[in-house]
Amino acid sequence: MRRRAPLVVAAALGAGLALAGCSADSGPELKVSGAFMPQPVDDMAAGFLTVENGGGSADRLTSVTSTISDDVTIHETKDQKMREVKAFDIPAGGTLDLERGGSHIMFMSLKQQPKQGEKVSVELHFEKSGPIKVELPVKETTYNPQKH
Template sequence: MTQTMMFAGFAALMLAAPAMAEITVTDAYVRSAMPGAPTGAAFMVIENTGPEPDRLIDVRSDVAAKVELHTHLDQGGGVMKMVHVEEGFALPAGDVHRLARGGDHVMFMGLKQPLVQGETVTVTLVFEKAGERVVEIPVDLDRQESHGMMQHGMTPSN
């Protein structure tokens, strides 16, 4: 009888445990606007394939003095302002959140060394529910995207 009670208790604990978000990261790359720039950014596709919502709440890397989650806000008149997103990025269950140029991204400020084409940068993504995920992201200085392209401090040209 004791074994049956222990099994029932274990089963109850397993059923009571919260469902965890299941996170995948694809199409990641890191770049800087120009060789020797003091800043860089990482872009990627983050998918929450789990049944529960989650949130990317922090990011860390040894590649720079400061690493933050950023986005661009339209200030009107063709001016975009880059801002730190302290609350992070929501990841609804079964949804994708794209970190892309001109939008949400990981910002590296005070690069400790130049970003070199073909090398990788180690980044730790911190999720509210899924915990920490360490990803190795390739440096791709040549990658071009036709949508949402804006360089920091630049306004769109006509």
């Protein structure tokens, strides 16, 4: 019986290594596109963009920071009501769409009024991935890109 113990241990270790190899995924691979901010008409603004996750595991957008405001939050719109949320899920192989009429970034108490043609710098913070810096081009107030 004592001779089997090393074999059992070796088999268990081998199985553990094989399972570890199978469970290792590529992690989140995030890419941002379609970013913009409509020119604000008062001391608040909204930001919109798409985050694509080409990786093998999900991530979450947990916050956004910007020098244009000390009060930047993320919101969702459901049943025509806007509410602040703590995070947005970004599924593996999926997207997070921040768009007019839906989920978006809110900038409160703007330090300056960005004008059409300028860019606003933001930093997106995630649960797993490192931060991503994004430039939001300021578009006309009514700008609303068409989905393809």
